[in-house]
Each structure stands twice: as structure tokens, then as C-alpha cells.
Amino acid sequence: MSQLLSRVRNLVRTRPIHHFSLRKKVVLSQLPLTLATLLSCLLALAVDPDRLFKDPFFASGVASVAAITVLSWVVPWGGELRDPRWHLVLPALNLFAVMLIGIGTFGVLNGMSLFLAFPVFWLAWSGYFPRTTLAIALVFPLAAIWLQVWHSGRGLTPINLMRPMMIPIVIFALAVTTVLIEAGRMSKDRELGAALDSSRQQAALLDAVLNAVSVGVVVVDRDGNDMLMNELQRQQHRSGIPQDNPDPTEAQMLLFGSDEAGRPLPDPLPADQRPVRRAILGQEFSNQLFWAGETGRQRAFNASARSLRDSQGEHSGSVVIFNDVSDVMDALNTKDAFLSSVSHELRTPLTSIIGYLELVADDPELPAAAAGHLAVATRNSNRLLHLVNDLLTSASVLREIRFTDMDLSETVLASIESARPHAAVAGIELVSELPAMLVALADPLRVAQIADNLISNALKYTCSGGTVTVSLEAGPEQAVLRVRDTGRGMNPDELALLFTRFYRTDSARRAAVPGAGLGLSITRELVAAHHGQIEVASAPGVGSTFTVHLPLRSAELTVPA
Structure with a gap:
């Protein structure tokens, strides 16, 4: 007996019964009645063995329980008998076996009818046929106690039939409770199963979507552990792994920043500037350009991150997107090299053409008609030379910045004075509001280009009678250059594309305002090369105000020795 109890204990303590195979469930469901029957046999030996073991009902009931126990062990429930409902034959047989035991022990061992609870509970917790189970829980106990009264010869009087009624009532009440509990559990299981299926479908869909996009995606928790990573990101991640460290930490990855031209830094x-580390710290950012890999085999990536929040609004992780922009960076470098080469090749013959046109135009005997033609040729040649210079400047902005101490007021004033004749011819008032001196660490040539472009642009789009105001002032750490005009102004859609190369507004094209759409993009690049910022505010019919913030002296800028 002790060995049997030990085996049962070892069997059930490892995991919940609902996780067992059907065969184990059947055996465990039969064991309580088997053990109770063994105990009843021991009690029979102690109380009245001659009478009980010679009683055909008791002997038949005990033999039936033993046979059913053997069946629970040897029949391949859930194997060849795949329908799980087949095992309910055993509790049904147990009902008759217990009825026989109860009849045989009536008057000697009272309460044996309570053994009916074992097969009734088995039927109830199985979850099958709940209404039939409740009917059995009521009918079989009643039949059992009344058969016991009949077998004892006491007579089937109302009083004798009602005296043992508590046993069937209790068994029925317990059966109802068990059926309700099992129904609730099965309902929860169905809900959990549906939720699990839905989760699996969502996970499969998410996995398909992530592997379909052309960017690397990684989701990290607040501690930096990878929660999700698509296949493309796994491939991209390998580009930054050192050859001598196959499993590096984030700080050990070969990641490098980029300069203003987008080239990798040495x-x-x-650690605190790496994309994943920034995301773990809760930072949100867009378009961080960096390079990954060993020198000579580096790949360029653009990283963006967004935070995840829990129900309390606390940072719980981040989604980081990595876009391989190596081909784009190569194309940009190739484009800049092409523009620089073409511009140099075009500027030399253009300069020669313009020089010879001017020589011919100086001939006093030149006919008036020819002079007019030469003026048109000279004007268009100058426009073409201006376009070539813009292209060359655009390609060389980030390669030829030379910082030195300079007087911003002097440089801006020179740009104003250079533009004053053009303003006078156009009937535009050019106002200057400059301090006597404002020293900053900057490139004088590039600052002059910034001022020239902004003033020239303001004059182009201001009608006769308007005003262009150029002001310069010093802040705590920055110089602020502001060019304000009373020209046409721009709408929000035009403002969004204003600094795009070769972009020209619809109004500029309709008014045939000369230009290639490079001036403002070059200006922004020049300002960025000085670690500054440029802003614009504009409204149609009101005018535009361009504001440039230039650092007076930045730790990032040093004067060449």
C-alpha cells in the first residue's frame, strides 16, 4: 500500500493533472475508488468477515472494482481509442459496482453509498454530458439506498425511504458544484485557447511583416535585452561584429560616427552615443548616421528610435530602426565628385567666352544690333557661369571650410554694399542694422557667401518700392544674422521644400525669376558646416525673414595652426 501511495504521489506532484496524458488521467481517476474499496475490505475483515465476504453483492462489487482498475491500466486510452469519451465507460461501470458494495454492506458498514461520489465526480470533472451527469448523480444514489432498504427486508415504507435521503442529496449537490466549476474552467480554457491562437496568428503576421520590410528592426526592453529582431537586422548586425569577438556587447561593436559630409570618423x-544605448536610455531620435564594420569594409546606417511605455507611462523599452544607406552615401559622393569635375571643366571655357565677349563689346565701331546681341550672349553666359559656380560650391561646401577669427560686421556690410547698386536699380530700399564689430570664429569666405545668397534672394523676390532689412546682433553664445524682406512670401508647402536642391517655388517660375534653386540649399549647408542653424518664417503677401544662428566660438571649431 505504501509503495502504491508513493508512486501516486510521485506521479501527481510533478505537474497539474490537466497536463497529463489521457491514460494517466484515467488511472488517477480510478485510484481513489480502488483505495477506498481496499479500505472497506480491511474494515470488513475487522467487523464481520464471514458475513460480508460471503455476501454475493459485496463480493461482486469488490471484484468489479478490481476488474475496472485493471482495465484503467491496460486499455490504451487516447491511443487506439482516440475518442476521449470512451474512458467514461469506467465511471459508469463503477456506479453499478458501488451499488453492489452498498447493498452487500448495508446494516454492517454504514455509509458505503458515499462511494458513489467517486464515479459521479469523475463524470462531472470530465466536462462531457453535464446534464446526463446531473441526472445520474440524482438517480443512482436514490436507487442505491432504496435497493439497500429493499435488500434488508425492512419494507419500502415512506419513512424507510426518506431516512437515508441525505446521502443522495449531498452527492447531487457536490455533482452540481463540480459540473459548474468544470464548465467554468472549460470556458476559460476555450477563451485562453482562442487568445493563444490569435496571439500565434498575430505573431506570425508580425514576423511576416517585419521580414518583408526593407529596414532592420529591433525591439529592446528597458535593460537592453533583445525582445524582437527581424532577419534583415540580424544580417546587418553582423557587419559591426569584430572578427576576434563573435559575441560582442553593444559597446564592443565596431560603430563609428560621421562628419558633416557623411564620411566615417576614425x-x-x-557608448552613450550608440543608437541602441540611446534607445535604452529612453531617448527618441531620427536619422542618426553612423558606420559599422572594419575600415575599408564599412557600411553606412541611418538609425531612428521610439520609446515604448507601460500602463503607468514609464519607459519599458524601445523600437530601433536601422536603414542601410551605404549605396545612397556612395551615390552622393559620386554625385559630388561628378559635379565638382564638370563644374571645373565648364568654368574655364565659360570664363574665356565671357572675356572675349567683353572685348568685342568694347569695340567702338560695333553696330548697335550686334551690340544688343552681344549683351544677350554676355548676360546668359554670366548666368551659366553663376550656375556652374553654384554647382561647384555645392560640391565643395563641406570640404573647404577654414575657420579663423573674423569680424562678422565687416563681412556682412561688404555684402550689403555689393548689393546696394542692384537694390537701387530695382527700386528697393536696402537697410542695414549692424554693430560696429562682432568677432566670431568662422570662415570669412563662406560667411560672405551666406550673406550674399540671403540678400540676393531677398532682392529677387521683393518688388519695387519694397524694403530689405539686414540686421546682425550678438547673443550669449551666438551671432544672429537676420534678412527680412517685404516680398511675395511663401505658403507652408513651399516652405517645406525650400532648402531642397534645385527646388524653385511656383511663383518664382511663373515670374521667371532667374536662378537654379541651389542658393538656399548651399546656404543651409554652409551654416551647418559652421555648426549653426538657419530658420525661415514667411507668409504669402507679407514677406519672408531668414534667421541664421552662428556660434561665436565653439569647442568643436579650432583655428588651424
Whole structure:
């Protein structure tokens, strides 16, 4: 007996019964009645063995329980008998076996009818046929106790039939409770199963979507552990792994920053500037350009991150997107090299053409008609030379910045004075509001280009009678250059594309305002090369105001020795 109890204990303590195979469930469901029957046999030996073991009902009931126990062990429930409902034959047989035991022990061992609870509970917790189970829970106990009264010869009087009624009532009440509990559990199981299926479908869909996009995606928790990563990101991640460290931490990855031209820097990115580390710290950012890999085999990536929040609004992780822009960077470098080469090749013959046109135009005997033609040729040649210079400047902005101490007021004033004749011819008032001196660490040539472009642009789009105001002032750490005009102004759609190369507004094209659409994009690049910022505010019919913020002296800028 002790060995049997030990085996049962070892069997059930490892995991919940609902996780067992059907065969184990059947055996465990039969064991309580088997053990109770063994105990009843021991009690029979102690109380009245001669009478009980010679009683055909008791002997038949005990033999039936033993046979059913053997069946629970040897029949391949859930194997060849795949329908799980087949095992309910056993509790049904147990009902008759217990009825026989109860009849045989009536008057000697009272309460044996309570053994009916074992097969009734088995039927109830199975979850099958709940209404039939409740009917059995009521009918069989009643039949059992009344058969016991009949077998004892006491007579089937109302009083004798009603005296043992508590046993069937209790068994029925317990059966109802078990059926309700099992129905609730099965309902929860169905809900959980549906939720699990839905989760699996969502996970499969998410996996398909992530592997279909052309960017790398990684989701990290607040501690930096990878929660999700698509296949493309796994491939991209390998580009930054050192050859001598196959499983590096984020700080050990070969990641490098980029300069203003987008070229990789020689020193690795500091740990707190790496995209994943920034995301773990809760930072949100867009378009961080960095390079990954060993020198000569580096790939360029653009990283963006957004935070995840829990129900309390606390940072719980981040989604980081990595876009391989190596081909784009190569194309940009190729484009700049092409523009620089073409511009140099075009500028030399253009300069020669313009020189010879001017020589011919100076001939006093030149006919008036020819002079007019030469003026048109000279004007268009100058426009073409201006376009070539813009292209050359655009390609060389980030390669030829030379910082030195300079007087911003002097440089801006020179640009104003250069533009004053054109303003006078156009009937535009050009106002200057400059301090006597404002020293900053900057490139004088590039600052002059910034001022020239902004003033020239303001004059182009201001009608006769308007005003262009150029002001310069010093802040705590920055110089602020502001060019304000009373011209046509721009709408929000035009403002969004204003600094795009070769972009020209619809009003400029309709008014045939000369230009290639490079001036403002070059200006922004020049300002960015000085670690500054440029802003614009404009409204149609009101005018535009361009504001440039230039650092007076930045730790990032040094004067060449």
C-alpha cells in the first residue's frame, strides 16, 4: 500500500493533472475508488468477515472494482481509442459496482453509498454530458439506498425511504458544484485557447511583416535585452561584429560616427552615443548616421528610435530602426565628385567666352544690333557661369571650410554694399542694422557667401518700392544674422521644400525669376558646416525673414595652426 501511495504521489506532484496524458488521467481517476474499496475490505475483515465476504453483492462489487482498475491500466486510452469519451465507460461501470458494495454492506458498514461520489465526480470533472451527469448523480444514489432498504427486508415504507435521503442529496449537490466549476474552467480554457491562437496568428503576421520590410528592426526592453529582431537586422548586425569577438556587447561593436559630409570618423562612437544605448536610455531620435564594420569594409546606417511605455507611462523599452544607406552615401559622393569635375571643366571655357565677349563689346565701331546681341550672349553666359559656380560650391561646401577669427560686421556690410547698386536699380530700399564689430570664429569666405545668397534672394523676390532689412546682433553664445524682406512670401508647402536642391517655388517660375534653386540649399549647408542653424518664417503677401544662428566660438571649431 505504501509503495502504491508513493508512486501516486510521485506521479501527481510533478505537474497539474490537466497536463497529463489521457491514460494517466484515467488511472488517477480510478485510484481513489480502488483505495477506498481496499479500505472497506480491511474494515470488513475487522467487523464481520464471514458475513460480508460471503455476501454475493459485496463480493461482486469488490471484484468489479478490481476488474475496472485493471482495465484503467491496460486499455490504451487516447491511443487506439482516440475518442476521449470512451474512458467514461469506467465511471459508469463503477456506479453499478458501488451499488453492489452498498447493498452487500448495508446494516454492517454504514455509509458505503458515499462511494458513489467517486464515479459521479469523475463524470462531472470530465466536462462531457453535464446534464446526463446531473441526472445520474440524482438517480443512482436514490436507487442505491432504496435497493439497500429493499435488500434488508425492512419494507419500502415512506419513512424507510426518506431516512437515508441525505446521502443522495449531498452527492447531487457536490455533482452540481463540480459540473459548474468544470464548465467554468472549460470556458476559460476555450477563451485562453482562442487568445493563444490569435496571439500565434498575430505573431506570425508580425514576423511576416517585419521580414518583408526593407529596414532592420529591433525591439529592446528597458535593460537592453533583445525582445524582437527581424532577419534583415540580424544580417546587418553582423557587419559591426569584430572578427576576434563573435559575441560582442553593444559597446564592443565596431560603430563609428560621421562628419558633416557623411564620411566615417576614425574613432569609435562613445557608448552613450550608440543608437541602441540611446534607445535604452529612453531617448527618441531620427536619422542618426553612423558606420559599422572594419575600415575599408564599412557600411553606412541611418538609425531612428521610439520609446515604448507601460500602463503607468514609464519607459519599458524601445523600437530601433536601422536603414542601410551605404549605396545612397556612395551615390552622393559620386554625385559630388561628378559635379565638382564638370563644374571645373565648364568654368574655364565659360570664363574665356565671357572675356572675349567683353572685348568685342568694347569695340567702338560695333553696330548697335550686334551690340544688343552681344549683351544677350554676355548676360546668359554670366548666368551659366553663376550656375556652374553654384554647382561647384555645392560640391565643395563641406570640404573647404577654414575657420579663423573674423569680424562678422565687416563681412556682412561688404555684402550689403555689393548689393546696394542692384537694390537701387530695382527700386528697393536696402537697410542695414549692424554693430560696429562682432568677432566670431568662422570662415570669412563662406560667411560672405551666406550673406550674399540671403540678400540676393531677398532682392529677387521683393518688388519695387519694397524694403530689405539686414540686421546682425550678438547673443550669449551666438551671432544672429537676420534678412527680412517685404516680398511675395511663401505658403507652408513651399516652405517645406525650400532648402531642397534645385527646388524653385511656383511663383518664382511663373515670374521667371532667374536662378537654379541651389542658393538656399548651399546656404543651409554652409551654416551647418559652421555648426549653426538657419530658420525661415514667411507668409504669402507679407514677406519672408531668414534667421541664421552662428556660434561665436565653439569647442568643436579650432583655428588651424
